[in-house]
Amino acid sequence: MTEVDLAVIGAGLSGCSLISRLQQLGSDLTIALIEAGRGPGGRAATRRRREQSSWLLNHGAPGFSLSGSLPESMEELLAPLRSAGVLHRDNRAVLSLDAQASLSPANWPAACPDGGWWHGIPCMASICEALLDAAGSIHLSRQFETRVRWLERRQDHWLVQNEDRSWCLRAKRLVLSGTLLAHPRSLKMLAWNDVPLRSAVKEGVDVGLDTALSLLQHSQTEVRWNLMVDLGELALNGEKLPAQIWLNDAAKARWKVERLVLQPQSDGRWGLVVHGLDSGEAITPQNQSRLLAQQQQRLLNLLPELVQALPVVSAALEQATPLGVMRWGASRPLNNPLPPELQWCPTSGVGFCGDWIEGPGFGRAEGAILSGVNLAEQLHADR
Numbered sequence: 001m002t003e004v005d006l007a008v009i010g011a012g013l014s015g016c017s018l019i020s021r022l023q024q025l026g027s028d029l030t031i032a033l034i035e036a037g038r039g040p041g042g043r044a045a046t047r048r049r050r051e052q053s054s055w056l057l058n059h060g061a062p063g064f065s066l067s068g069s070l071p072e073s074m075e076e077l078l079a080p081l082r083s084a085g086v087l088h089r090d091n092r093a094v095l096s097l098d099a100q101a102s103l104s105p106a107n108w109p110a111a112c113p114d115g116g117w118w119h120g121i122p123c124m125a126s127i128c129e130a131l132l133d134a135a136g137s138i139h140l141s142r143q144f145e146t147r148v149r150w151l152e153r154r155q156d157h158w159l160v161q162n163e164d165r166s167w168c169l170r171a172k173r174l175v176l177s178g179t180l181l182a183h184p185r186s187l188k189m190l191a192w193n194d195v196p197l198r199s200a201v202k203e204g205v206d207v208g209l210d211t212a213l214s215l216l217q218h219s220q221t222e223v224r225w226n227l228m229v230d231l232g233e234l235a236l237n238g239e240k241l242p243a244q245i246w247l248n249d250a251a252k253a254r255w256k257v258e259r260l261v262l263q264p265q266s267d268g269r270w271g272l273v274v275h276g277l278d279s280g281e282a283i284t285p286q287n288q289s290r291l292l293a294q295q296q297q298r299l300l301n302l303l304p305e306l307v308q309a310l311p312v313v314s315a316a317l318e319q320a321t322p323l324g325v326m327r328w329g330a331s332r333p334l335n336n337p338l339p340p341e342l343q344w345c346p347t348s349g350v351g352f353c354g355d356w357i358e359g360p361g362f363g364r365a366e367g368a369i370l371s372g373v374n375l376a377e378q379l380h381a382d383r
């Protein structure tokens with residue numbers, strides 16, 4: 001059985017930042033990164049198409065804001081990405097759509113953050129890929145398309161297994177970068193009969209972990225249904241399209257959509273992602289495919305209304321190809337952040353990172369990156 005010093009579950013921004021920062025600090029830990037998805041990125045991932053290798057569509061976060069002044073450790077992590085052009089300032093317009101479907105410049109902080117928008121080049125997944133590449137391969141093994149289901153705390157190590165226990169790993173320390181294995185939402189959403197981390201360490205054994213789990217138990221998240229569309233080539237004639245169109249409160253209430261994201265492709269085509277708000281019905285394995293079909297139809301029906309102020313996009317709708325709906329069961333945490341002092345629970349040798357950690361970037365990519373950097377500093381100091 002493979003044995004490592006550290007197992008990191010999740011290759012999103014926080015998990016990849018953690019690993020990359022450990023490497024920057026000169027860590028010699030052997031690390032295994034385990035990810036359920038096909039590649040790195042998590043909620044900042046990119047949808048590719050098997051038959052069209054050049055197609056890249058950012059179907060989660062299309063970009064993110066960064067505060068003007070970042071901690072030195074985070075600057076050090078991001079500087080190489082900025083200078084390599086992988087993390088790039090996105091200066092394209094961000095517009096607001098009102099309930100009459102008229103467009104104007106957006107002027108609220110979430111849509112127009114002070115530090116501007118940053119995105120990955122050529123795509124959002126490139127940021128996580130670059131973070132992992134910077135970490136090198138000497139001490140890092142990567143395991144994709146593997147969802148961890150079972151956790152077991154043995155005397156001085158963790159046993160980590162997939163659903164059918166056909167894959168197994170032994171690790172001295174464990175980091176969860178997502179909440180799936182620690183939050184009761186998996187009971188309904190995945191029809192699991194327990195919360196894996198709670199089963200692994202019984203209540204009363206580790207006070208820090210008990211506090212973390214009970215806080216998390218009450219945290220809520222937002223669901224997103226993101227419709228992806230191939231618009232084909234657009235007759236732009238020099239017209240510049242906005243990067244994002246955010247619906248104002250009245251428009252959101254009317255259409256149950258948060259924003260529209262437009263993304264040029266390298267071959268002249270355009271991708272469109274419609275960020276649909278929650279339908280209100282809890283997702284279960286039984287109703288998931290029905291809800292996906294309903295949301296796809298709902299969002300497709302709305303499209304002509306939503307883009308009527310952009311004639312060039314309206315005109316493209318007739319030939320557009322819908323590419324399905326991506327369901328983000330927990331697109332962002334809404335409340336009950338985990339205090340940074342609970343990020344590492346030494347008694348059980350388990351830690352947490354992600355956008356659900358308390359701090360200025362809570363619920364956003366900035367918070368995810370910062371939490372990974374901070375946990376790396378702590379793990380390195382405690383080695």
Ligand SMILES: Cc1cc2nc3c(=O)[nH]c(=O)nc-3n(C[C@H](O)[C@H](O)[C@H](O)COP(=O)(O)OP(=O)(O)OC[C@H]3O[C@@H](n4cnc5c(N)ncnc54)[C@H](O)[C@@H]3O)c2cc1C
Binds near residue numbers: 063064364
């Ligand atoms: C639609 C959408 C729009 C967004 N827009 C913005 C925005 O405009 N600005 C902004 O700042 N942020 C935005 N965000 C939020 C931003 O994407 C997240 O804050 C950030 O990507 C979170 O990174 P993370 O590493 O904390 O978590 P994640 O990216 O979720 O990474 C966790 C990873 O762990 C994996 N994982 C979980 N459990 C297991 C398991 N049991 N086994 C194996 N793997 C597992 C998951 O597959 C995932 O890849 C948006 C998110 C979404 C979904």
